[in-house]
Amino acid sequence: MPDASDIILKVEDAACWFDVSPPWLSRVIERRPRRLLRAVDGVSFTVRRGTTFSIVGESGCGKSTLARLVVGLIRPTRGTLAFGAIADAGSEAAPRVQMIFQDPYASLNPRWRVADIVAEPIRELNLMRGANIEARVAELLNLVGLARNDAQRYPHEFSGGQRQRISIARALATQAHFLVCDEPTSALDVSVQAQILNLMRALQAELRLTYLFISHNMAVVRHMSDEIAVMYLGRIVEQAPAEQLFAAARHPYTRLLLETIPDLEAPKRKRVPLAGEVPNPIEPPPGCAFHPRCLRAEQRCRVEAPSLRDIAGGRVACHFAA
Numbered sequence: 001m002p003d004a005s006d007i008i009l010k011v012e013d014a015a016c017w018f019d020v021s022p023p024w025l026s027r028v029i030e031r032r033p034r035r036l037l038r039a040v041d042g043v044s045f046t047v048r049r050g051t052t053f054s055i056v057g058e059s060g061c062g063k064s065t066l067a068r069l070v071v072g073l074i075r076p077t078r079g080t081l082a083f084g085a086i087a088d089a090g091s092e093a094a095p096r097v098q099m100i101f102q103d104p105y106a107s108l109n110p111r112w113r114v115a116d117i118v119a120e121p122i123r124e125l126n127l128m129r130g131a132n133i134e135a136r137v138a139e140l141l142n143l144v145g146l147a148r149n150d151a152q153r154y155p156h157e158f159s160g161g162q163r164q165r166i167s168i169a170r171a172l173a174t175q176a177h178f179l180v181c182d183e184p185t186s187a188l189d190v191s192v193q194a195q196i197l198n199l200m201r202a203l204q205a206e207l208r209l210t211y212l213f214i215s216h217n218m219a220v221v222r223h224m225s226d227e228i229a230v231m232y233l234g235r236i237v238e239q240a241p242a243e244q245l246f247a248a249a250r251h252p253y254t255r256l257l258l259e260t261i262p263d264l265e266a267p268k269r270k271r272v273p274l275a276g277e278v279p280n281p282i283e284p285p286p287g288c289a290f291h292p293r294c295l296r297a298e299q300r301c302r303v304e305a306p307s308l309r310d311i312a313g314g315r316v317a318c319h320f321a322a
Contacts, residue, residue, distance in 0.1 A: 007084050008095055008178055008210050009047040014079035016040040016065050037282050039065040041234035052211040054221045057231035060278045063214045067182045070212060071099045095177035102183040104163035108155040114166055115151035121174045140169040161192035180212045197223055218261050222246055230254045233281055233289040240314030250321040252294050
């Protein structure tokens with residue numbers, strides 16, 4: 001376990017449920033119960049300062065909902081999310097948290113110039129005034145690999161990768177210590193993805209940033225992560241240091257995800273296809289949620305939900321992980 005002073009985020013039993021029931025009168029007439037979508041259902045983890053903690057899983061597993069919980073865009077149904085103090089700013093200083101969104105085409109105001117987009121958080125937080133803001137915007141643009149003159153252009157004049165650089169500059173304008181990155185490269189071309197990921201790693205080393213990185217791409221996660229949590233149907237099914245997880249994954253779902261990574265040394269290797277789809281989170285299967293798709297499932301898996309337990313330096317929710 002990391003030292004308490006080293007923890008920047010601690011999440012305990014966080015859950016986020018959405019009521020997707022029909023209107024009350026329809027439920028009464030049709031005699032239907034309330035329907036709850038358990039997007040996040042009892043998640044616990046800690047993030048160490050200066051590291052990248054990645055959450056990976058298929059679409060619909062609850063990754064983005066968890067990201068929005070962390071930045072406060074939605075409130076948890078239960079559980080706690082607590083941020084630690086910044087060591088070099090005094091014990092009362094909470095870290096500033098910002099989010100880098102998935103779609104750089106939708107997350108920037110098309111009517112604003114880049115200068116206004118990056119300067120907005122500076123003005124809102126009263127971090128600077130007057131000419132200092134213009135100088136700070138130029139400094140931030142240079143930091144993410146853009147030119148000073150780009151401040152007078154509009155978002156539609158930039159490529160997808162350049163727009164994501166603007167989003168990163170806007171997040172850094174708040175002097176943020178903790179960035180929640182919700183699939184920040186999934187809308188970009190592969191070659192541009194590499195540029196953005198390398199930029200993020202360089203900024204992390206230079207500014208001592210901490211990332212909560214959300215992705216479904218295992219190759220990207222391997223490039224970025226110190227610690228990885230694998231989510232399935234709203235819950236963490238495996239968590240381990242990055243190299244350990246890629247070398248010796250213990251949960252069947254994690255191993256199937258690793259099969260999606262191309263291998264240049266064995267391009268024709270036999271792969272086990274990931275069958276079926278993620279079950280309906282409104283009516284999850286009994287027992288282990290993964291058992292309808294698991295090739296190793298036994299009767300115990302169909303009736304008893306496995307707990308997330310410590311095994312060999314990681315945590316795994318599988319009856320047969322050991």
